[in-house]
Amino acid sequence: MTRVTLDTVRALDSDDPLAGFRERFVLPDGVIYLDGNSLGALPKAVPERVSAMLHEEWGRHLIGGWLKDGWMEKPLVLGDRLARLVGAAAGEVAVVDTTSINVFKLLSAALAMRPERTVILSNAENFPTDLYMAQGLIRQLGAGHELRLVPETEIEDAIDDTVAVVMLTETNFKTGAVFDMGAVTRAAHAAGALTLWDLAHSAGAFPVDLNGTAADFAVGCSYKYLNAGPGGPAWMFVARRHQEAAHQPLTGWLGHDRPFNFDLEYRPADGIRRHVCSSPGVLGLVAFEAALDLMLEADMTAIRAKSVALGDLFIQLVEQECDDAGFRLISPRAAGLTPPWIRGSQVSFAHPDGYGIVQALIARGVVGDFRDPDVMRFGFAPLYQRYEDVWHAIARLRAVLDGGEHLAEVYRERASVT
Ligand SMILES: Cc1ncc(COP(=O)(O)O)c(C=O)c1O
Numbered sequence: 001m002t003r004v005t006l007d008t009v010r011a012l013d014s015d016d017p018l019a020g021f022r023e024r025f026v027l028p029d030g031v032i033y034l035d036g037n038s039l040g041a042l043p044k045a046v047p048e049r050v051s052a053m054l055h056e057e058w059g060r061h062l063i064g065g066w067l068k069d070g071w072m073e074k075p076l077v078l079g080d081r082l083a084r085l086v087g088a089a090a091g092e093v094a095v096v097d098t099t100s101i102n103v104f105k106l107l108s109a110a111l112a113m114r115p116e117r118t119v120i121l122s123n124a125e126n127f128p129t130d131l132y133m134a135q136g137l138i139r140q141l142g143a144g145h146e147l148r149l150v151p152e153t154e155i156e157d158a159i160d161d162t163v164a165v166v167m168l169t170e171t172n173f174k175t176g177a178v179f180d181m182g183a184v185t186r187a188a189h190a191a192g193a194l195t196l197w198d199l200a201h202s203a204g205a206f207p208v209d210l211n212g213t214a215a216d217f218a219v220g221c222s223y224k225y226l227n228a229g230p231g232g233p234a235w236m237f238v239a240r241r242h243q244e245a246a247h248q249p250l251t252g253w254l255g256h257d258r259p260f261n262f263d264l265e266y267r268p269a270d271g272i273r274r275h276v277c278s279s280p281g282v283l284g285l286v287a288f289e290a291a292l293d294l295m296l297e298a299d300m301t302a303i304r305a306k307s308v309a310l311g312d313l314f315i316q317l318v319e320q321e322c323d324d325a326g327f328r329l330i331s332p333r334a335a336g337l338t339p340p341w342i343r344g345s346q347v348s349f350a351h352p353d354g355y356g357i358v359q360a361l362i363a364r365g366v367v368g369d370f371r372d373p374d375v376m377r378f379g380f381a382p383l384y385q386r387y388e389d390v391w392h393a394i395a396r397l398r399a400v401l402d403g404g405e406h407l408a409e410v411y412r413e414r415a416s417v418t
């Protein structure tokens, strides 16, 4: 393979069709941010839009904003906009609650649609909150249901006629490996099961085609690749064909068919609206709206192409510059430029000193993250990263290793939030 040089990466940046997006984000000087897969960077439009909402909407219209400024409808209006990014149709997505809560709601709805079956099938590598929510729901439902975990490579074979729901995170949060959503969904349907996809590490990272793969249910967050800010509102998808039958358990007043009739009896609204529970958090929604509008200006195929190129470059440079360091690539080497996707928008290497290396890199302004037991994780966000950033990140990695900076006493104890 030809050696990569600084000239090579500068040439890639000068040919980059997405280069113009970078200046639309706030990025601290000197920082190379490779953690947009945990918390996306701040789009400049977000504080502008939130400030306008505060001063021009809330400040002037007071309670009138619910109607005049469309606050009440935002969960569904933004859902329709987001639908375009995830291969859904208008009316199939709502922006509500948190990812964990939406897992609970949709898992409950799906189990009730398969009353004769008892198993929620998932993988042992899934992000724990999904498993915890399933465990909590099972406890709530009383005896009878089971969360069955198998290794991710065995999922399709494990789908049998006891399985009610196959609940998977499409992109593995540690390795970036991506399930073949179409193949798993076909296998689930062939066995009479439903699918619930967690797209936290997929939406905004690469093209998602919920209806093209006939997915049943999905959830996702807005604060990673969609850049809506810490704790930004989550979203959920219910395929149109299930909307009549799918009933979620958190039957708050805003999922009622006529909330302002104040009836004593709950009657679910039609369609996706019944999955809204409470008053929408308008500040978070407005931040998300600004970030989403920016994302929708970009071509998702171009985003995917650059994400793959950044990830490939990162792998190549680690191997070129640090081949003596004992890094073990745990992400799929090939990413996939057409579906089925194989690697998401992150690259992870395992290393026994991974924690210290990540911390020492952060001290040098290269922000990635660490996941137990030994995973160094780096995320690629094509709208605000340059190829040259990858070059400098690896140069700083080399400097960390050369200086033994990662072995410092201060990194012996791990921080509790990373
Ligand atoms: C796959 C996945 N699901 C869910 C979450 C978190 O959900 P919540 O927004 O409810 O904290 C994360 C990360 O925080 C995640 O990686």
Ligand SMILES: Nc1c(O)cccc1C(=O)C[C@H](N)C(=O)O
Binding pocket: 037, 038, 039, 127, 173, 231, 417, 418
């Ligand atoms: N959601 C997070 C948070 O509130 C604090 C710190 C990190 C996170 C994360 O997003 C973790 C992330 N889901 C992961 O993939 O590890």
